[in-house]
Amino acid sequence: DAKTTQPPSMDCAEGRAANLPCNHSTISGNEYVYWYRQIHSQGPQYIIHGLKNNETNEMASLIITEDRKSSTLILPHATLRDTAVYYCIVRFPGTYKYIFGTGTRLKVLA
Amino acid sequence: GAVVSQHPSRVICKSGTSVKIECRSLDFQATTMFWYRQFPKQSLMLMATSNEGSKATYEQGVEKDKFLINHASLTLSTLTVTSAHPEDSSFYICSAPSLDRQITYGYTFGSGTRLTVV
Numbered sequence: 001d002a003k004t005t006q007p008p009s010m011d012c013a014e015g016r017a018a019n020l021p022c023n024h025s026t027i028s029g030n031e032y033v034y035w036y037r038q039i040h041s042q043g044p045q046y047i048i049h050g051l052k053n054n055e056t057n058e059m060a061s062l063i064i065t066e067d068r069k070s071s072t073l074i075l076p077h078a079t080l081r082d083t084a085v086y087y088c089i090v091r092f093p094g095t096y097k098y099i100f101g102t103g104t105r106l107k108v109l110a
Numbered sequence: 111g112a113v114v115s116q117h118p119s120r121v122i123c124k125s126g127t128s129v130k131i132e133c134r135s136l137d138f139q140a141t142t143m144f145w146y147r148q149f150p151k152q153s154l155m156l157m158a159t160s161n162e163g164s165k166a167t168y169e170q171g172v173e174k175d176k177f178l179i180n181h182a183s184l185t186l187s188t189l190t191v192t193s194a195h196p197e198d199s200s201f202y203i204c205s206a207p208s209l210d211r212q213i214t215y216g217y218t219f220g221s222g223t224r225l226t227v228v
Contacts, residue, residue, distance in 0.1 A: 096207070
């Protein structure tokens with residue numbers, strides 16, 4: 001089954017770029033990679049998603065390797081409010097069910 | 111984007127009683143909703159898939175008689191924790207397919223319900 005692997009925690013200085021890696025080596029060819037974040041005691045919030053090409057929106061950038069086995073979420077100028085758990089997600093193949101990995105607990109330091 | 115409203119946000123109940131949690135899709139219809147459970151400092155665990163007009167599909171290890179799911183309309187799914195025990199205390203979250211065409215096959219999550227059984 002497709003799954004994701006992320007480092008359990010990371011620290012980042014305020015104003016610097018936060019680069020959060022994710023391994024999804026078993027992802028199938030037509031499955032998207034989604035990134036969500038969860039601030040304490042809230043529901044997950046959508047950040048960005050991608051299939052093959054790199055993507056950018058107002059919140060973040062997503063870099064996907066050519067073999068699609070890994071990706072990196074980039075928060076270009078991290079703020080204290082970006083402190084959260086970040087989840088890299090793929091779906092169960094052939095379904096609409098998300099597989100949540102353990103996520104990365106990002107702490108932005110003042 | 112689509113909004114999913116979850117109620118209540120926080121509930122405390124006595125052991126042995128039942129608690130109902132509502133998940134509503136606002137301004138859009140959701141024929142499918144998902145229910146998750148999250149213990150402190152752990153990831154979200156999918157409990158079941160709620161299907162409008164039919165029985166829910168439960169993940170392995172989730173007791174269907176314990177966690178009753180009803181999806182009677184296109185905008186409302188409910189999760190009832192029956193005969194609650196302290197070990198059922200958790201954070202319950204629902205999600206529905208996002209109508210934002212920018213999020214291909216993505217989902218919008220509710221704000222969660224913190225259940226404490228005493």
